[in-house]
Amino acid sequence: MAKIFCVANQKGGVGKTTSAVNLAAGLASIGQRVLLVDLDPQGNATMGSGVDKRALELTVYDVLLENASVKEAAVHSEQVGYHVLGANRELSGAEIELVSLERRNERLKGALSTVDGDYDFVLIDCPPSLSMLTLNGLCSAHGVIVPMQCEYFALEGLTDLVNTIKQVHANMNPDLQIIGLLRVMFDPRTTLQQQVSDQLKDHFGDKVFDTVIPRNVRLAEAPSYGLPGVVFDPSAKGSKAFITFAKEMVGRIKKMRV
């Protein structure tokens, strides 16, 4: 049975895609079978996994509209060692097309149930909004991984996300829980970041992952080579942190009932 996790935060540029592709690569490197689902029309997770979004014949868009199965649309990216259900600009139209369809928030859930035995982990990279696409992700998932920078406004944005997750949990997906908050782009020399990090731990306790992802230029460079940092430069500090995070995830899900 695959464990399905959304990487979500309605803010843009907070490290969702970087976390999704590097966690996927980290999990693959320790022998886990992984499917990465790109739910962002920007297709950054697709490109960042060595898959050309413009060359894809089938994407998550076709899956949401039930014109293709996950098996048909997912591709294996050899360089990174996991499967990718890709996205491109076409996906931005899905929001409008789904409005009039039944089970519109549960399209992805239904589609993923058909590949349940094929993967250990399904990771869903969400767009920077609390849109119908994100709802499809949240309705499909056992849990949410929230990457965040330890900045003053980070806590403010978190309230909206936590409320959305609570609503989805209450009304649509009783399985859904916050797995954890992942501190990313962390610079321990910045006093404010330390303070926000301490506040996070006070508020959220063990919902804050032990692993901290440092700010690391190799992680930022990797996408221009179409690779996750973990694959592009496994010895970089940021890559090592993501491998540690992958191990932490494996440990966490053993303890939780999903």
Ligand code: ADP
């Ligand atoms: P999102 O998907 O939330 O919009 P991204 O993962 O695309 O965010 O990250 C935003 C930018 O920050 C990208 O340019 C990315 O390369 C960079 N970035 C993300 N994480 C790190 C990190 N740990 N160190 C340095 N740069 C990072």
Ligand code: MG
């Ligand atoms: Mg992104």
